[in-house]
Amino acid sequence: MSFLEVSDLTVAYGAIQAVRGVSFVVGRGEIVSLIGSNGAGKTTILRTISGLLRPVSGGILLDGEPLHRLPAHEILARGVAHSPEGRRLFARMTVEENLRLGAYTRRDEPGIKSDLERIYALFPVLGERRGDKAGLFSGGEQQMLAIGRALMSRPQLLMLDEPSMGLSPIMTRKILETVRELRDSGTTVLLVEQNALAALSLSDFAYVIDLGRTTLSGTGAQLLADPRVRAAYLGDG
């Protein structure tokens, strides 16, 4: 059984159908990417899995249990965390205050403290500057903080929306290397990226989303070698 199973998902904003019958699966312990151009529907899919949007039709199962009728806080409690596009940090709050927001449903202070230390070990710059305001950080550091905040709920499934957006190639590599470490330590990752090369290089499996539909799928390596993917998303041809 797949850990996350999305079947025939349709999501609309009023009359605009942003997602039109998308199906995909994510196995436990995998990195699975959704790639595709601007406006393809990727963000909408993540927001629907998180419970921020309701599907028109279709289903979302986590470990065999339906998620798509649950409120967002219940979906978070089931172990699904979402690091949104654009990071959405609180610029005037410190690193530590932003991280603690990710643990707002938790009451176990010793567990929260040990998770803060784990995130500072993963991203040392956050530990060194834990008392600084988030707004003072570079784009890459803010992305680390957004991922760290999502990790504070101890997710089983971590969803990352465009973590490479606005980052230098070196910083992109560093962030994606951390995503690989998280997968290797047991977190399942659903990654949305416009940077298809970076995402496919890292993914166990990936799906191409185009105009609200899944058009191609395969392992990261298969899609990297696929001439259609190369022409449309990797700047070849």
Ligand code: ATP
């Ligand atoms: P991006 O990477 O730019 O976010 P995406 O693949 O994530 O692209 P979505 O943001 O999910 O795509 O958008 C899918 C479609 O839904 C687009 O046509 C977009 O214009 C439309 N859309 C997104 N948000 C809204 C909204 N709040 N109201 C109306 N239409 C929207």
